[in-house]
Amino acid sequence: MKTKLFSSLTTVLFTIVANAQITTFPWTETFEDSSPTRAGWTQVYEVNNMSWTYSTTASTGSSGVTAYDGTKFANYPGTSHNFDKTKLVSPALNLTGVTNPTVSFFYINPYWNPDQNWLRVFFRISATDPWVQIAEFHSNITTWTSSGSMAIPPNTYQIAVECETDYGYSTLVDGLVVTGTNLSVSDAVKTSKSTIKYFPNPAEDVLNYESKEKVYEISVYNNVGQKVLDHKVESNQGKINVSSLVSGTYLVRTKTDSGINSFKMIKK
Structure with missing residues (x-):
């Protein structure tokens, strides 16, 4: 009975966290175990079923690289040559009261000569609207590098970081920030x-x-x-x-x- 009750409470708590909206900006996702919003990220498997992980080391390549900030980062393993493609999707955003919102992050995307993964960024304005791509990164990046600030619409509901493998080394993302100008x-x-x-x-x-x-x-x-x-x-x-x-x-x-x-x- 206790086991069933604990399981039910865990499910309820996870559902609450996963559906919670981000309402305070700037918002930074560190991907640490202690991050209060990491549990709200979900995954959309576009091709095959390779999952993003939260790791202290890259699955392939990037030997000796540590997190940009803290100890963990988002890691797309890149361990196949099957053009796996998965979106890592943020919790819901409520940008009411924020003008000129932007998203940025730090990333590593090393090639496994001559193979190179694709890293893309998307947004959508509701859970049922289509994803809109705003950026693509497809070059050999071996140290933490800023994506630069990318503008997103004021009605953005979610953002997604997508990796598509071409047998390149693991693609890493850390220190993701959504910010803008807050109204008083x-x-x-x-x-x-x-x-x-x-x-x-x-x-x-x-x-x-x-x-x-x-x-x-x-x-x-x-x-x-x-x-x-x-x-x-x-x-x-x-x-x-x-x-x-x-x-x-x-x-x-x-x-x-x-x-x-x-x-x-x-x-x-």
Whole structure:
């Protein structure tokens, strides 16, 4: 009975951790055993079933290399020639109140002459939206090297680091950071109190809005963070013509006296 109870509690706790959102930025993932967010990372096996591991040593190559920070790093073994491809997927991100978000990390990707693995970075804006690639690294890197800051959309839900093997040595990732410019605390509170209604959703030609306070600006972003519509208004209610947009998911950001309100719109 105790064993069953312990197992049930463990499952519940793991589910809570795995589904928890990251809400404080900058957020750094160290991949250490002590990391409070490491358990929230998941894996998507695109080709075959090679898993990322959290290790103190590389599975192949990189002899003597230690973690960039701490003792452990994310390690893609690279022990086959079968073009294995796996995404290491972050916990859910809630970037409300963050502007100009970016992701960066340190990596090692040595070739096993002449073979070289591919390391790619993706984001998606919901659990069901497609992954969008933002970067690819395919060169011989033998010491910890920064990926550089890569811009991600303000409505990013998750990021993923993907490795595809071509029999190169193990690919390593450490010190991943998601950051941006935070709004002030007062702005964040105001944003949470915004009372704007949007309808219908999904929208086909027109998206209506109603607010208890005056709306000044409405911007619409696509799933790669590009602003596709921008309206200057001064009213409590009105409509936006969205007929020119292609079908898909968009982020609507509305500016009022109380701050910025975000809304996910589906265009038919």
